[in-house]
Amino acid sequence: MKVAIIRYNAGNVQSVVYALERLGVTPLWTDDHEVIKNADKVIFPGQGEASTTMAYLQQKGLDRLIVNLKQPVLGICIGLQLMCRHSEEGDTNCLGIFDLEVKKFVRPDAKNAHDQYKIPHMGWNRLENCQGKIFSGLNNPYVYYVHSFYAAIGAETAGTTDYILPFSGVLQKGNFYAVQAHIEKSGDDGQKMLANFLEL
Amino acid sequence: MLTKRIVPCLDIKDGRTVKGVNFVELKDAGDPVELAAIYSKQGADELVFLDITATVEKRKTLVNLVKRVAREVNIPFTVGGGIGSKEDVSALLGAGADKVSVNSAAVxxxxxxxxxxxxxxxxxxxVAIDSKYINGQHLVHTHGGRTPTEVETIGWALEVENRGAGxxxxxxxxxxGTKGGFANELTATISDLLTIPVxxxxxxxxxxxxxxxxxxxxxDAALAASIFHYKEIDIDKLKVxxxxxxxxxxx
Incomplete structure (x- = not known):
């Protein structure tokens, strides 16, 4: 199976490579349009800031390439946010695959909530209202989050997580999938989600 | 709901796991990668690798060890010890570490x-902060806890948050090393003052x-070493x- 990881100016890609290798797949980390188009699966991972990553994608023509892909595509972390319509981070127009706004977490005012809600949302939290094949064999799995921005809930939400408010932990529309959590670092359940994606 | 995290710490010297009692006497407790995999299977939420002698001996943290861990282990891990520059951090994150911790160099x-x-x-x-109570004050210590400073712990915690620590x-x-319980009062004070996890x-x-x-x-998370290494507490039972x-x- 040919799996392409989109190469752009976002960090933390090495752990996705290792996670795929643990599943017996050696991915190609590339920004070559032909290689990406011809891959069986495409992964769009990374950590970064919305406006600078989006500008880079546009400069390389990767923005148009991604939205026109026909094979299963999986966005991870900033990948999910860039696949939405717009992000509050840097007031950035994103790819618009999912018709959702990405917002910054705002801590509630209540004094006693202080030690409950820290930002970033960092650590293990549960996915609920799980829908679709990406959750095959899993029951509301715990996954590892590190993020300060979140996608709101919408028609394309395929899994939710509750932190300050319920947000989209997983999105799906046609061949496009996206997860906010670092499933490549989410233990055996995260690995199962990645394996489920590879089996689509 | 966000869970609390159990974090085994693997103190590393010469590529092997050690744990010092009050950071002075060192004992050997096995291969770090093997131990990391066992902890992950037992339900550890995260791992910390501290190259505890790195600062003292001016050694660079072991990038190769980080690569081996990242290949094998599917939970997040932090690497610390002797990190003093962008280049150090870039090498460790590039090798697959999820986070790095800085201590003496930040002070x-x-x-x-x-x-x-x-x-x-x-x-x-x-940002790792080693703190000791001296003459009525919590003071930051550096170099694996060997060197006292005049920096006050709570003020320093606030400062590192303002400077961008995560x-x-x-x-x-x-x-x-006392096995008498965590410093709950100091931890609560800092956790209350800060918006980042402790x-x-x-x-x-x-x-x-x-x-x-x-x-x-x-x-937000609790770290321990020897009680896990010597199997005095099983992580899975602890979490239950x-x-x-x-x-x-x-x-």
Whole structure:
């Protein structure tokens, strides 16, 4: 199976490579349009800031390439946010695959909530209202989050997580999938989600 | 609901795991990668690797060890010990570490925290603070706890948050190695003042100490080493117990 990881100016890609290798797949980390188009699966991972990553994608023509892909595509972390319509981070127009706004977490005012809600949302939290094949064999799995921005809930939400408010932990529309959590670092359940994606 | 985290710490010297009692006497406790995999299977939420002699001996943290761990282990891990520059951090993150922790170098040059968080993102910059109570004051210590400074711990915690740290790893030198419980009061004070997560470290001796540090101590995560290495406490049993005590755990 040919799996392409989109190469752009976002960090933390090495752990996705290792996670795929643990599943017996050696991915190609590339920004070559032909290689990406011809891959069986495409992964769009990374950590970064919305406006600078989006500008880079546009400069390389990767923005148009991604939205026109026909094979299963999986966005991870900033990948999910860039696949939405717009992000509050840097007031950035994103790819618009999912018709959702990405917002910054705002801590509630209540004094006693202080030690409950820290930002970033960092650590293990549960996915609920799980829908679709990406959750095959899993029951509301715990996954590892590190993020300060979140996608709101919408028609394309395929899994939710509750932190300050319920947000989209997983999105799906046609061949496009996206997860906010670092499933490549989410233990055996995260690995199962990645394996489920590879089996689509 | 966000869970509290159990974090085994693997102190590394010459590629092997060690744990010092009050950071002085060192014992050998096995191969780090093997141990990391075992902890992951037992339900550890995260791992910390501290190259404890790196600062003293001016050695670079072992990039090769980080690669081996990243290949094998599917939970997040932090690497610390002797990290003093962007280049160090870049090499470790590039090798697959999820976060790095800085300690002595940040005390020497606090601007390093700003630099690192701007370059790599706050989420992967942990500032480790070793604190000891001296003459009525909590004071930051550097170089594996050997060197006292005049920097006051609580003020320093606030400063590192303002400079862009994503998390604090707070070790109480007074409690470390004693197995008498975590420094709950100091941990709670810092956790209340800060908006970033606090990992409490030093003093774990029994399961009740973990319950205390998550409730009284208001810690977001609890770190321990020897009690896990020498199998005095099993992580899976600990998490079940904490869950029974009403603390949210990933089981």
């Amino acid at each position: 020497r040059n606090p601007g390093l925290i700003n630099e690192l968080s701007q370059e790599f993102g706050s989420q992967c910059i942990v 998390e604090i790893l707070l070790t109480s030198m007074d409690h470390d 990992i409490a470290s030093g003093g774990a001796g029994d399961m009740g100490h973990f319950t205390d540090v998550f409730t009284t101590g208001k810690a 117990k904490l869950s029974e005590d009403g603390i949210t755990m990933r089981l």
